[in-house]
Amino acid sequence: xxxxxxxxxxxxxxxxxxxxxxxxxxxxxxxxxxxxxxxxxxxxxxxxxxxxxxxxxxxxxxxxxxxxxxxxxxxxxxxxxxxxxxxxxxxxxxxxxxxxxxxxxxxxxxxxxxxxxxxxxxxxxxxxxxxxxxxxxxxxxxxxxxxxxxxxxxxxxxxxxxxxxxxxxxxxxxxxxxxxxxxxxxxxxxxxxxxxxxxxxxxxxxxxxxxxxxxxxxxxxxxxxxxxxxxxxxxxxxxxxxxxxxxxxxxxxxxxxxxxxxxxxxxxxxxxxxxxxxxxxxxxxxxxxxxxxxxxxxxxxxx
Numbered sequence: 001x002x003x004x005x006x007x008x009x010x011x012x013x014x015x016x017x018x019x020x021x022x023x024x025x026x027x028x029x030x031x032x033x034x035x036x037x038x039x040x041x042x043x044x045x046x047x048x049x050x051x052x053x054x055x056x057x058x059x060x061x062x063x064x065x066x067x068x069x070x071x072x073x074x075x076x077x078x079x080x081x082x083x084x085x086x087x088x089x090x091x092x093x094x095x096x097x098x099x100x101x102x103x104x105x106x107x108x109x110x111x112x113x114x115x116x117x118x119x120x121x122x123x124x125x126x127x128x129x130x131x132x133x134x135x136x137x138x139x140x141x142x143x144x145x146x147x148x149x150x151x152x153x154x155x156x157x158x159x160x161x162x163x164x165x166x167x168x169x170x171x172x173x174x175x176x177x178x179x180x181x182x183x184x185x186x187x188x189x190x191x192x193x194x195x196x197x198x199x200x201x202x203x204x205x206x207x208x209x210x211x212x213x214x215x216x217x218x219x220x221x222x223x224x225x226x227x228x229x230x231x232x233x234x235x236x237x238x239x240x241x242x243x244x245x246x247x248x249x250x251x252x253x254x255x256x257x258x259x260x261x262x263x264x265x266x267x268x269x270x271x272x273x274x275x276x277x278x279x280x281x282x283x284x285x286x287x288x289x290x291x292x293x294x295x296x297x298x299x300x301x302x303x
Contacts, residue, residue: 005154007081008146009039014081015155019162024073025286026170028162031178032088032155032236034062035079042085045135052134056083056125058180059256060267064275065178071279072286074176075166077159081151084134087123088155089177089234092148094122102141123152159240167246171293174210174285175249177236180256182264184230194226195258199233199251205241206248207292210285214250217281248289252278 005014043049062078069076097104120127167173184193196218200206218225233251241249256264259271
């Protein structure tokens with residue numbers, strides 16, 4: 001097990017990587033939004049720490065990822081730094097410079113790189129819908145740089161390195177970027193809202209056969225599934241999905257009602273069912289990924 005990075009203001013790593021020396025499946029599970037290690041100065045700077053942290057976290061999805069990795073032998077990359085401090089699914093350039101005190105790029109240019117920051121949910125989240133400003137004060141440039149250096153850079157370096165290692169072992173590798181979402185609201189009178197959303201950046205980050213199989217697998221389990229709507233994936237898939245180099249990436253958004261209690265705060269007994277289902281999906285996709293190059297012991301890959 002590797003503990004890497006550093007959370008500014010805390011004496012603890014920003015991520016943990018659990019990787020068997022010989023991976024039994026060519027799958028890496030990453031959980032970028034489950035971190036809950038908050039420095040005291042960060043909590044003091046938040047207008048309503050309990051509300052904002054609950055809204056920003058993919059609440060306890062890291063515990064689901066831990067169990068799925070344990071059952072399947074997949075590599076697990078688990079972020080401990082909270083999304084409130086830095087969003088690992090955003091580009092380093094996706095900064096709302098209006099919330100930063102200190103030196104800024106000059107001139108500040110608006111582009112695709114910082115479009116999410118302009119909506120309030122950039123590299124460091126600034127606003128929440130229906131709530132407004134998250135922070136009581138500006139963030140210094142020194143603190144922003146420390147977060148990028150201690151959280152963003154080492155996490156993505158470890159993820160890229162591990163995907164390449166698994167790909168070199170198996171010939172192909174699959175990244176499952178695991179997230180959770182609040183229950184989606186019906187529109188146009190519809191009642192069956194998706195419990196799972198599979199994102200592949202509209203076909204660019206993963207071979208279609210893997211995404212199609214994941215979709216069918218979940219449907220056969222009685223789940224309502226959506227593809228790329230409303231979540232197609234973000235920086236993680238853009239950065240690490242490289243089909244031409246044998247690395248595939250799918251974002252999986254799981255509705256929190258499938259594993260949390262009614263208040264969406266704690267795990268419920270339903271979490272065990274979700275873990276078993278996702279473990280089966282990992283095993284199936286792992287076997288398919290291995291077959292794409294005809295390498296490895298497929299019987300072991302599916303066990």
